[in-house]
Amino acid sequence: MIDLSLARIERLLERLGHPERQLAPVIHVAGTNGKGSTIAFLKAMLEALGGAVHVYTSPHLVRFNERIVIAGREIDDDSLCAVLRECEAANAGEPITFFEITTAAAFLAFARAQADFTLLETGLGGRLDATNVVARPLITALTPISLDHQAFLGETIAEVAGEKAGILKPGVPCLSVHQPAEAAAVIANRAADVGAPLICEGEGWSAEPEGGGWVFEGRPPRLPQTHLALPMPALPGAHQIANAGLALACLSCLPGLSIDTSAIARGVARARWPARLQRLEAGRLVDLLPAGWELWLDGGHNPGAAQALALHLEGWRDRPLVLVFGMLKTKDNTGFLAPLAGLAQRALTVAIPGEAASLDAESAAAAARSVGLAAEACESVPDALCRAAGAGEPPGRALICGSLYLAGAVLAENG
Structure with missing residues (x-):
């Protein structure tokens, strides 16, 4: 069952003591393609910089545990069963979707473990996605938007973009890659409506192939002046340079985080995301x-x-x-x-x-x-x-x- 709403998960999270308010600082990622790869680069870069990172992604490929990574390690079976039982008991038989209850379980597991950052991938859309209960992430990020899940998100790029841009929050920077014109217009309007600083690829940063690698340029005043020459991403495909660039742009916005070129290069080379080429x-x-x-x-x-x-x-x-x-x-x-x-x-x-x-x-x-x-x-x-x-x-x-x-x-x- 897919029934987009936030009411059910909000009710459950209230009964659980609001674990979504107790997460390590959140980077929230939406888009049609490239969400998982962008999160894989974020995770690898943050870990190379010495951070501990929680990660929530979907769907899984082989084992459900892949969806919930606690400070760098997939949740073990006993811990997963325990948080799911706790969520089921708190829900007390009321209507709930599979994705909603598993999202609540992930938040519960994350809230009880130390980490420096939490990376959240939207499951479907953004505005009414269960991950969108986090009221104030550190950063939101939008990967390329195109048509998918039209039955739930709309028949046009503009309609889909409206759902994806639903993750934007007042005062929270949103970083977006190059988008189709109709998507870009919707995102810009949403950012203006909610008061979210919008930083777009091309204006705030660029990520371009050069020689046998790629170059990231941060562009003031949107991002700090940065010039990093980096090795090709571990994930094959030219589109992965854009995903890695978005990840690095997000890191450039994190307050107090020092961008070390050698650590970023290690992260780019170590990122793993199965079944993507x-x-x-x-x-x-x-x-x-x-x-x-x-x-x-x-x-x-x-x-x-x-x-x-x-x-x-x-x-x-x-x-x-x-x-x-x-x-x-x-x-x-x-x-x-x-x-x-x-x-x-x-x-x-x-x-x-x-x-x-x-x-x-x-x-x-x-x-x-x-x-x-x-x-x-x-x-x-x-x-x-x-x-x-x-x-x-x-x-x-x-x-x-x-x-x-x-x-x-x-x-x-x-x-």
Whole structure:
């Protein structure tokens, strides 16, 4: 069930003694794509600077515990069960969604452990997202906004941006990457309405590739004068420079935090975020491909994510590319596949294991064909990988894509 409201979680948090008011200083991140990667960079940079960091993200890929990281470590099973039981008892059988009660559990766990910062990723939208009960974060941040979850957030970029910008708070700086014009206008209006200082990429900072790395420039008076030459992010893809740049811009706004170049460089190089253009180098699924083939995994699932992915795939024309594609019925499957159509030789389509809302393999293949991709429906991911290499073809790459749920199933099956 998805029923966007803050009333239920506010009621539960009051019964729990308001743990959301007892968190270490919060950086709250919303957007359509790049939220998790931005948080991964924030976490890695803050830890490299010596900070202890709580992190709340969603969804998980393999284990629910991935969502709640307490001072650098995933919550253990006993602690997770304990806070969930406490939340269930306090809720006393009243209506509550899965995301709301697990968010309350995360806040309870965070409030009871020491940390220097708390990083919160919105689950859906922003304005009515359960994470938006934090009244005064240190900073809010907006990653790229595009169409997704239209049934809940609106049919236009402007409507979606209005929901995402709902995390802005009076007097709290909001940092935003470059946005489509209609999103930028909505964000600027929201910032003016609530009195939130708005710092936009281009005006307050820039993050651009240079040589074999990238350069971050902080621009006064919006941010302190800064010039940092940094190594390429550990997460592949040109879009990750923008995500890392947003993370670093957020850190530049933190009062009293000294930006040490060597520590930031270590953080950029150490950031990890599974299933975002992740190469799988060993495991049961990797072993199904012929020698010399590469297996990659990406959980992007909307047209904006596909456009960012396509930019990276432009550099993969040195060998054949085969997509292993699966997607939920609720997503824009042709909008996702269209940017990839000219970059892959064919698509092998699968249903997402265990997901009732998955497109069946035949429907996914029909969607691929409708955008000009040769496509073949397969029984499973292992079946698709066994078919990936055509007779006489040189070693290529197989990219599993289309859904974070598919990505999680792949990581579990690969071992």
